[in-house]
Amino acid sequence: MKRSVDLIVLSDIHLGTFGCHAQELLNYLNSIQPKKIILNGDIIDIWQFRKNYFPKTHLEIIKTLIEFSMSGSEIVYITGNHDEMLRKLSDFEIGNIKLVDKLILDLDGKKAWFFHGDVFDISVQNAKWIAKLGGWGYDFLILGNRSLNFFLMKLGKEKYSLSKKIKNSVKKAVKFVDDFEKTATDLAIENGYHYVICGHIHQPQISRKVNKNGTCLYLNSGDWVENLTALEYHNKRWELFHYSKFEKDSKESSSNGPVDFISAFAVFSSKNMKSG
Numbered sequence: 001m002k003r004s005v006d007l008i009v010l011s012d013i014h015l016g017t018f019g020c021h022a023q024e025l026l027n028y029l030n031s032i033q034p035k036k037i038i039l040n041g042d043i044i045d046i047w048q049f050r051k052n053y054f055p056k057t058h059l060e061i062i063k064t065l066i067e068f069s070m071s072g073s074e075i076v077y078i079t080g081n082h083d084e085m086l087r088k089l090s091d092f093e094i095g096n097i098k099l100v101d102k103l104i105l106d107l108d109g110k111k112a113w114f115f116h117g118d119v120f121d122i123s124v125q126n127a128k129w130i131a132k133l134g135g136w137g138y139d140f141l142i143l144g145n146r147s148l149n150f151f152l153m154k155l156g157k158e159k160y161s162l163s164k165k166i167k168n169s170v171k172k173a174v175k176f177v178d179d180f181e182k183t184a185t186d187l188a189i190e191n192g193y194h195y196v197i198c199g200h201i202h203q204p205q206i207s208r209k210v211n212k213n214g215t216c217l218y219l220n221s222g223d224w225v226e227n228l229t230a231l232e233y234h235n236k237r238w239e240l241f242h243y244s245k246f247e248k249d250s251k252e253s254s255s256n257g258p259v260d261f262i263s264a265f266a267v268f269s270s271k272n273m274k275s276g
């Protein structure tokens with residue numbers, strides 16, 4: 001029996017790279033029946049795409065998602081920085097699949113704001129003035145990042161890479177995550193959102209944030225490279241799915257079956273042989 005879920009959020013799958021844990025993600029997807037799927041950026045890694053590396057399990061994920069959409073699940077693909085080429089096609093719709101740069105949903109009367117999060121890359125230290133930009137903030141920052149990358153490429157330099165920047169120092173990385181969460185939260189509170197849901201920084205999280213203007217719930221779906229996590233919204237509640245726990249639970253429940261009997265028999269017969 002597949003577990004039914006109202007909504008799942010996946011981000012940072014990085015299909016097409018060696019780091020992607022595709023088989024684990026497939027096991028997870030095969031265990032659920034989601035009504036709505038939000039793909040919150042960096043799903044296919046077009047930046048690192050190589051013609052000679054796209055394993056069968058990676059294709060299976062795309063196939064599974066398409067099958068979900070054909071059987072009635074609604075899919076929203078929000079673009080990230082590693083799949084920013086798709087931003088050219090944003091607001092495109094085909095069947096049950098929608099492609100956007102950001103998404104606002106009403107979840108049981110609460111306003112939820114979804115976006116990948118790379119817009120904060122160049123300006124995460126400047127949370128205060130970003131919050132002042134209010135509703136314009138997101139579109140403004142997307143333009144900023146796009147032109148930054150455009151100039152870097154013109155100068156013959158590599159695109160701005162967050163992971164490269166924070167890999168250099170743990171202290172910097174911790175500070176960056178803090179700043180990221182604060183920036184997203186301040187902006188969400190300023191705009192009256194109850195939930196702000198991001199990806200990008202590969203840090204799964206559900207936490208209540210408060211500032212002097214109000215409060216909101218900050219959520220991050222993590223990734224399928226290091227953490228193997230997803231967000232699930234069901235019966236008006238948010239939960240963080242951890243693959244490691246899921247794998248442990250499914251092993252435990254399967255070992256209560258006939259497998260246990262066989263191993264018990266093996267132990268029994270080996271004991272008998274020793275004594276004989």
Ligand SMILES: [Mn+2]
Binds near residue numbers: 042081082201
């Ligand atoms: Mn990203």
